[in-house]
Amino acid sequence: MKDYRFQEIFALIYRLFLAYFFYQIARLLFYFFNKELIKVDSISEYFNIAYYGTAFDTTAILYVNALFILLSLIPLTINTGRVYQKFLMITYFILNGIAYSMNFGDFIYYKFSQTRLTMAAIDVAKNENNIFKVFLASVVEHPFVIIWYIILMISWVFLYKKFTIKTSKATNKIKYFLSSILFICLATLLTVGGIRGDFQHSTRPINLVDANRHVENPLHGNLVLNSVFSFFRTINTNNFKEVHFVDSAFIDKNIQPYKIYKRDSISPKPNVVIFILESFGKEYSGAFNKNTKIENFQTYTPFFDSLATKSLIATDAFANGRQSIHGMSSILAGIPSLKDAFTSSPFANQKIQSIVSVSNEMGYDTSFFHGAPNGSMGFQGFGNILGFKHYYGKTEYNNDDDFDGIWGIWDEPFFQYFANTLNKKKSPFMATLFSVSSHHPYKIPEKYNGKFKKGTIEMHQPIQYTDFALKKFFETAKKMPWYSNTIFVMVADHPNQIAYPEYEKAMNRFAIPILFYSPNPKYKLIGEISKPTQQIDIYPTLADLMGYNKKIRSWGNSLVSSKVEDNIIVNSTGIEQFIIGDFIYLFDGANFTGIYKKEDLALEKNLINEPKNPINELGKLKAKAWYQDYMDRIINKKLN
Incomplete structure (x- = not known):
């Protein structure tokens, strides 16, 4: 044998x-x-x-x-x-x-x-x-x-x-x-x-x-x-594929990929400062958890909370991706990442309308700041695609004494550098800063050991440090002449470590804060938006506030417009997730795998096998239409 x-x-x-x-x-x-x-x-x-x-x-x-x-x-x-x-x-x-x-x-x-x-x-x-x-x-x-x-x-x-x-x-x-x-x-x-x-x-x-x-x-x-x-x-995979579920008329009516927000001309034009805060999830902020009814809730963002009382805040907001670069494309260009990240796809290098291109068209000076080594996270490359005129990274900061040893310059000194660099610019300007310190491996500068409360997870101290850095930034910036006519936006790229069971729920893994603030009362940026919102709403909101009266390509909506607009919330865990009306729909690009009530953030009770009803059938059709338009615009280079 x-x-x-x-x-x-x-x-x-x-x-x-x-x-x-x-x-x-x-x-x-x-x-x-x-x-x-x-x-x-x-x-x-x-x-x-x-x-x-x-x-x-x-x-x-x-x-x-x-x-x-x-x-x-x-x-x-x-x-x-x-x-x-x-x-x-x-x-x-x-x-x-x-x-x-x-x-x-x-x-x-x-x-x-x-x-x-x-x-x-x-x-x-x-x-x-x-x-x-x-x-x-x-x-x-x-x-x-x-x-x-x-x-x-x-x-x-x-x-x-x-x-x-x-x-x-x-x-x-x-x-x-x-x-x-x-x-x-x-x-x-x-x-x-x-x-x-x-x-x-x-x-x-x-x-x-x-x-x-x-x-x-x-x-x-x-x-x-x-x-x-x-x-x-996922080696050499490309899930960007054209599909056809509905006709263009349905997309134009229900998805409205193009918007126009008419606003009286604004003079002088507002400066725009966007803080994309690394891992700054909704869970850490008291101002954004007033209605979550979490027992013995502790806030770790005292300055952010105090600023929220004088701001327009979205308390039911979601990230449109899972990684930092996804946040950048969503916030600045209104392009979320689905199963595959747009920014690492073969289609990323195309002309893209964004808050950067709108600002450039309106005569703004545009800058991107990130305290990490230049090129880190792919930000510089994607920033070049969007059209930022200036990039400021660890190289331009030019002081390694403030380097954290792993990711970049500590937030506090880099935020001060941000303020002082803006002070040298001619208004109007649009500047974006992506923070680095509230991140694994959850370190803070040694000189602040003992200053911040320990909390229950490693993330709590770095979050407090970044909040402290924001406070110091505003203390510096409000003494500068450009401050009084500036619109500030603060938003997380994505959440991070979880301390409360509420944020273990599937949809709450994407829960983030969105905050608009201006010391200038004419922009009327105060109050609370309780309806579901998302990162891709920031770009059209800023275009509206800046007085850009031309057509913009956006799947998001202006949060300050008087128009009544349906918002389709989208993100992905490998399965595309849509919040449409009162339901959450899970879609794999061909079939629906789940339908849940909007309140069922843990996705526990799947209604997919229940008898069909007109509301859900329309919701499914809208999800397919959104997906179809997304693929069409990315693949056929219609993002401008």
Whole structure:
């Protein structure tokens, strides 16, 4: 029977089985490290999730082990020899060890991105030169991730060696080669089917959205997945595809991609200052949580709260993306990121109408400030596409004494630099600052140790520090001549760590504050907007306030217009999420996977299988129309 290589086949099956076993352990650890973000109600529910995850594990394991499988089966007649078996083992653990580590990196990465590791993370990382420092800081903060990885890899090697192959030579080489060819053909068939994710007649391989077919809670989809699958499946993917669901008349009436806001000419024109505040989620601010009824709520933004009492604030606002660069495109250009980020797509380098282009057209000086090394996060490149006339980064700041060692210049000194640089400019100007300090690894300058309350999560002290930096900025800026005729906008790029269960809810993972303030009463920026709003509303709101009376391309709406406009709120966790009217719709680009009441922010009760009603059918049609227009404008370069 040795001519049929059965002991080698059994060894191969055993070695692949070990990969399945350790992937399930990684899934369990992923859940353990992120159980505050992904709630599982029972052991049986977890096992159900793990069962469906096997299909995604199969794809990942076969991707990684395709070479190992081929080397195990190729008929070389020396396959059972000690040297060749050692070579196989080294190959096996190099491939699997690297791939397996992705799952462990996701234990930490998921806390910030709240999505599985994809190529989008590489698109962000390639603009950074501090990734190694961030990695080391993460290891120091979460040593058990590394410890668990080492323990499991040692265990994996130990179990691998438990099945040894006895050295043997084929006595009938015809049988040996024919059986090998048969096994290779069978393995190829099974591997291709496994990588696709099924052995049926599916028209496409399974992808990230298929994880949501097996769960009622969309957040459980991230537990069904594994990081190797999500990474490999997004290599060279492009989910920007034209679709046709409705005619153009329906889009013009219900989506209204072009708006005109008529306002009397304003003289002098207002300066515009936009603060995009890193990770400054709604959860941290008392002014934006008056109605959330969170027991024993603590605020960590005293200055921001005091400014809110003199401002126009949106208390039910959402981010349109999950990462910083998504926030930049949403806030400044009104372009959200869906399954794939627009900014890392093949279509980003096109002419784009934005608050930057509008400001340039109106004769404004336009500047972008970011205290990180120039080019970090892709901001400088995208800023050039938008048309900023000036960029001020760590290079222009030119004082590394204020460098935090990882991300950039501490917020307090950089905010002062921001104010002083603006003071040298001729009005009107439009300037955007993207802060850096309220961010992992959650550090504050040593001189402020003990100044801010600890809070319950690591994020609370850096948030207080950025709030303090804002206070110091305004103390400086209000003494300057340009201050009195300036419109200030403050908005988060996305939320971060979560302390309260209210913000563990799926939709509240995108909850952010939006604030408009001006010391000039003529802009009437005071009050509260309680209806759902989003980052992409900022661009049309500012164009309206600045007196830009021409047509603008925008999926958002002016928050200060007297027009009655329906707002479609959109963001994505890999499944596109729309708030339309009184319902939340989940759409994968082809089909709806969920319908929830607007109040069901945790997405707990899916109404998708309830009897159809006209309101939901119209809502679904609007979601499809929005998606169709988004794809059309991005792909066919209609963003101007």
